[in-house]
Amino acid sequence: MQPPPESSASDASVDIAQSLAEVESALVALKQRYAQVESDRLRQAELKNRIDEIGPQVAKNKSAQLKVELKELEAQLEAIEVNLESQLFTVDIFKEPFWQAVRFGGLGIVVGWILKSCAN
Incomplete structure (x- = not known):
């Protein structure tokens, strides 16, 4: 029994x-992730410039305040770099290739069994 055409x-x-709502939310x-990446890249450039400015001053003056600021800047820069690198690798990236390998690997095994049984 088929459902009425109106309900389908x-x-x-x-x-x-x-589906449209899911695409819009994605x-x-x-867009939010892209904005965050751009913001992190700008902040990374600013921190690198500031470290380049402070580095020679720390070597000359050996000021404790400059050393502390330099350490803080390096820690912030490291955190931003980790954040930017973590964006490249997500679990979703590996899902499709994994299942394709499973599917075609299994298909290869089945074809191999068939060929072996035909050869005997």
Whole structure:
């Protein structure tokens, strides 16, 4: 028994609306992440410039205050670099290749068994 055409059309429109909402939320998240990356890159450049300015002064003056500031800047720079690097590797990146390897590896084994049974 088939459902009435009206309900399948409304189900399809609900599915499309739901898919669009998911895409929109993913786009918003992507835009936010991009803005954060750009902000981190600007901050990274600022910190590197400041470290380049302070470095020679610390060597000349050996001021405790400059040394503390230099250590803080280096720690902030390291944290930003870790944040930028962590964006490159997410679990989602590895999901599809893993399942493709499982699928085609399993298919290769099955084909191998078939060929071996035909050869005997």
